[in-house]
Amino acid sequence: MPTIHYILKDGSTRSIEAKPGASVMETAIHHNVRGIDAECGGSCSCATCHVYVDDTFIDRLTPPDDMESELLDGVASERLRGSRLSCQIAMTAELDGLTVRIPQSQA
Numbered sequence: 001m002p003t004i005h006y007i008l009k010d011g012s013t014r015s016i017e018a019k020p021g022a023s024v025m026e027t028a029i030h031h032n033v034r035g036i037d038a039e040c041g042g043s044c045s046c047a048t049c050h051v052y053v054d055d056t057f058i059d060r061l062t063p064p065d066d067m068e069s070e071l072l073d074g075v076a077s078e079r080l081r082g083s084r085l086s087c088q089i090a091m092t093a094e095l096d097g098l099t100v101r102i103p104q105s106q107a
């Protein structure tokens with residue numbers, strides 16, 4: 001199963017094996033990774049599942065669609081090049097080792 005590395009607010013890392021097809025947000029919630037609130041439950045309407053995707057993986061992801069991009073304009077922490085909504089990233093074997101940093105604030 002593909003592994004996701006979550007870099008937490010305190011700088012520590014949690015590495016979790018994801019079910020293929022599960023989103024980065026779902027995997028975090030199921031394993032009590034703190035800092036991803038996901039208030040809308042993954043319907044791409046709350047922007048509280050914001051993460052910063054590591055540079056080495058950004059170009060391997062499908063770019064954000066218009067709705068995600070619009071929500072990313074309103075995230076609580078600064079929008080950076082690697083900013084994505086973690087509910088919109090479905091894990092595949094090709095994404096093994098995906099590293100995401102959790103922002104300081106989601107609200």
Ligand code: FES
Pocket residue numbers: 025037038039040041042043044045046047048049085086087088
């Ligand atoms: S969980 Fe709400 S936008 Fe991702």
